[in-house]
Amino acid sequence: MSDSTSRLHGLLFGAAGAVLFSAKAILAKFQYAYGPDSLDVLSLRMLFALPLFVVYGVLAARRLPPVRLSRRQWAVLWLIGLLGYYLSSLLDFWGLEYVPVSLERLILFLSPTFVLLIGALWFGRRVSAAQWLALAIGYAGLLLVLRENLRIEGEHVLFGSALILGAALSYALYLVFSGELIERLGTARLVLAAMTISTLAVLAHYLLLRDWSDLWRWPAEVYLWAAANALFCTFLPVTFTMAAVRRMGSGMASQLSIIGPVSLLFLGWWLLDEVITALQLLGTGVVLVAVLLLGRETARRGPATRKDAPATTPEPPRP
Incomplete structure (x- = not known):
C-alpha cells in the first residue's frame, strides 16, 4: 500500500x-x-461492549510479549479504569439527561484544556502565553454557547453542563495517568483492562442502588439501541482510531476529532430536533479553533502526562 493510500485510509x-x-x-x-x-x-x-473488547484484547495480546505490573502500576490501572471509563461516563450520561447533545460534545472537547491545567498545577509544567490564550478563547466560546443554550433550554442546562465538565475533568485525569501504562501494556491490553474495571464498577454501582431485574424490564428498543451504542459508538470508534493513528500518526488523528462536535451539532438538529442558532455556530467555531491551536502548541512543547505517552497512543472510548 502506498503512503498516500495509507494516509487516505x-x-x-x-x-x-x-x-x-x-x-x-x-x-x-x-x-x-x-x-x-x-x-x-x-x-x-x-x-x-465488554465482550467485544475482550475478544479484541485477547487476539491482540497473542502478538505481544507477556508483561508483569508492579503494585503501583496495578493501582494506577485501577485508578484510570475508574476515572476514564466509570466516573467520566457516569457523569457524562447523567449530564445528557439535561443538555442537548451538541453542548455535551463541545464541553467534552475541552478535555485537552484540563490536561494542560493539570500538567501546570500538578507537575509544574510551564504554560506558554499561546497556550493561555488558547484556553481563554476556548472557554469564551463555551460561555457563548452555554448562554445561548440557557436561553433556549432553561436553567437545567447549568446542572447538566456542570456534570459534563466533571466528565471532561475525569477523562483528562485518565489521559494524564495513562501514558506510562500504554507504553507498558500496549493500547489493546490497556483498553481491555480499563473496560473490565469500569464495567465491574458500573455494575457494582447499579446493584448497590437497584435490583438486577430492573435492568431487564425495558422495551426491546432500549436493548437494540444499547447494542448499537456498544458496537458502533464504543467498540468500532476505538478500533478505527487505532487504525488512523497507525497510518497517519497521533497528531493528525487527534486533529480529526474536531469533526465530532461539528457532526453532532447537525445530527442533533436532524435527529432530535435540537435548535441551531447563529450564536451556537459562532461559539462552537471559537471552541474548535481554540482547541486546535492548543493542540498544535502542546504538540510542539510535549504532552503533560506522568510519563510522556508514545506517538501510538489512540483515543480510548469516550465517556
Whole structure:
C-alpha cells in the first residue's frame, strides 16, 4: 500500500471514529425516550461492549510479549479504569439527561484544556502565553454557547453542563495517568483492562442502588439501541482510531476529532430536533479553533502526562 493510500485510509478511519464516538449521545437520547435513566443506559452500554473488547484484547495480546505490573502500576490501572471509563461516563450520561447533545460534545472537547491545567498545577509544567490564550478563547466560546443554550433550554442546562465538565475533568485525569501504562501494556491490553474495571464498577454501582431485574424490564428498543451504542459508538470508534493513528500518526488523528462536535451539532438538529442558532455556530467555531491551536502548541512543547505517552497512543472510548 502506498503512503498516500495509507494516509487516505487513515483520514477515513479517523473521521469515522470521530463521528461515531460523538453519535453515542444521540443513541442515549433515543433510549431515554423509553424511560431508562443514565445509570440504566450506561450499564447496558458497558455490558454489551465488554465482550467485544475482550475478544479484541485477547487476539491482540497473542502478538505481544507477556508483561508483569508492579503494585503501583496495578493501582494506577485501577485508578484510570475508574476515572476514564466509570466516573467520566457516569457523569457524562447523567449530564445528557439535561443538555442537548451538541453542548455535551463541545464541553467534552475541552478535555485537552484540563490536561494542560493539570500538567501546570500538578507537575509544574510551564504554560506558554499561546497556550493561555488558547484556553481563554476556548472557554469564551463555551460561555457563548452555554448562554445561548440557557436561553433556549432553561436553567437545567447549568446542572447538566456542570456534570459534563466533571466528565471532561475525569477523562483528562485518565489521559494524564495513562501514558506510562500504554507504553507498558500496549493500547489493546490497556483498553481491555480499563473496560473490565469500569464495567465491574458500573455494575457494582447499579446493584448497590437497584435490583438486577430492573435492568431487564425495558422495551426491546432500549436493548437494540444499547447494542448499537456498544458496537458502533464504543467498540468500532476505538478500533478505527487505532487504525488512523497507525497510518497517519497521533497528531493528525487527534486533529480529526474536531469533526465530532461539528457532526453532532447537525445530527442533533436532524435527529432530535435540537435548535441551531447563529450564536451556537459562532461559539462552537471559537471552541474548535481554540482547541486546535492548543493542540498544535502542546504538540510542539510535549504532552503533560506522568510519563510522556508514545506517538501510538489512540483515543480510548469516550465517556
